[in-house]
Amino acid sequence: MSILKVEGVVQRFGGLVAVNNVGFNVGQNEIVSIIGPNGAGKTTLFNVIAGTYKPSEGSIIFKGKEIAGLPAATIAKQGLVRTFQITSLFSNVSVLESLKIAQHRTLESNLFNVLINAPSVRAEEQVAEKRAYEILALLKLENKANHLSDSLPYGEQRLLEIGIALAAKPDMLLLDEPAAGLNETETIELMGLIALLRDEGITILLVEHDMNLVMSISDRILVLANGTKIAEGLPSEIQTNPDVIEAYLGGDIMDFSE
């Protein structure tokens, strides 16, 4: 059963067609990766799915409901949560507090109960704090709980971004180049984390340039070039697909042989 169905999505910026009639499905609990040269339209596609842009054409069905053109927060509320290609954090907020902020989706206390500090609110806050610490443990950032997000080293910032997305208890995660700028050890840890998230039942759509990561972790791979989907298949099929090799040789050269 597919959790996400993308059909005939087009995104134009003036005369430029950044995403051109792209369609694909993502099954429940799959890890699907989108690869393609820089400027292929991967981030734009994410932005369309996550509600940053309203698609010029096409339909996007998430958990059986049309979400194309809905506000980003509404889409997130339904359980589809994205991260950003360029590091995006609550800079002047502590790590712990960031993870509490991100639990907004699952917290329900109303303003009146907050003002009288009702027992239900206190209970909810305790659960939120506990969950924040669980995520910190998962990211191995427990000892940074009270540090400002801004003050973390780059690798930990990228981890925290995933932690923030995770705190929202998503059914599906869109990760935009989570390994960009990470060293080899950090990338391997990240791979472990992504695999773990999938084991916990989260469906993952991943944009990534690191081919080792993509080939080893993905159930299926989608290739975009110039806004068009040029191939889709198992990692082994993609590695030997002549169109894909052609697209990459025409643009960025990528090493598939590793």
Added chain:
Amino acid sequence: MKMNKTTTKLLQTIPVLILLAVPVVVTNNYVLNVLIMAGIWTLLASSLNIMIGLVGQLSMGHAAFYGIGAYISGLLSVRLGIPIWLGMPAAGLATTFLGYLIGKLTFRVRGSAFVLVTLGLGEVMRLVTNNWMSLTNGPLGLQGISPVKLFGVNFTYKHYYYFILLLVLLVSYIIWRIKNSRFGRAFIAMNENEPLANAVAIHSERFLVLAFMISTCIAGIAGSFYAHYVTFISPDLFLLSNTVTIVVMVIVGGKGTVLGPIVGAIIFTLLPEWLRAIDNYRMLIYGLILMFSILFMKRGIVPSFARIIKKKRGALHEYS
């Protein structure tokens, strides 16, 4: 981050006890009047802080909501004989509703719409109250607003002092509760990084409107208090300089903190009074303090001191 529980409790109760004892020690009406005015400015600065400090939106019409609250309460009193006990809720509800309307209209389009519309509101209200002679008595102002009376007791300075102290404590408590809840976290999230806030299901527009409604409600209540305390109001309430004063109080005191606007309001109410004796240098000293605090305490007085105290704990937090 966590202080000893009893220390925290003491730090919270001692200032409150001192504030409660003030009228017992101070019987001079002039001093009490200054303190009452400081209380009114504290309400205004605290409420504006929700916009500037928490959600990060500059409302340039805060004095307008203050003035509207004052005029609603004042007119209800003068024209219909309605006491503050009904006038104040009416003023609060009306400004909340106006906050809702303006928020809905301006936060959808974003950009500078909010700043411009709130800026315009003050000007519009000044024109309306100046020219609608039959209702507001125009530039001559509205006189004869009923002073506060409770259980047959006519309020004296001492009573007004306790009344405004109660309001200040209540508002500070409310803001503190909100700030440490999912609502306050949503406010701060929007201020810090709106796309990321949206990505974790925080609807910016909804929370901006909510923040503005809370903010304008408190300003309206402050206006109502002012009208019944001074018993005379005029279109000068809507002057932009009043809004600017509130903004300065928030920024110098420390935006985003509960204590900052209180400190800012007290400083900028007491200071002009103290400097009255050396009137010639008053504006100079005023300006120097502003410059000093902006140059050396970018975040404002309260966060700068908090920073020094917390430094050795390693943990810092912009909004604590």
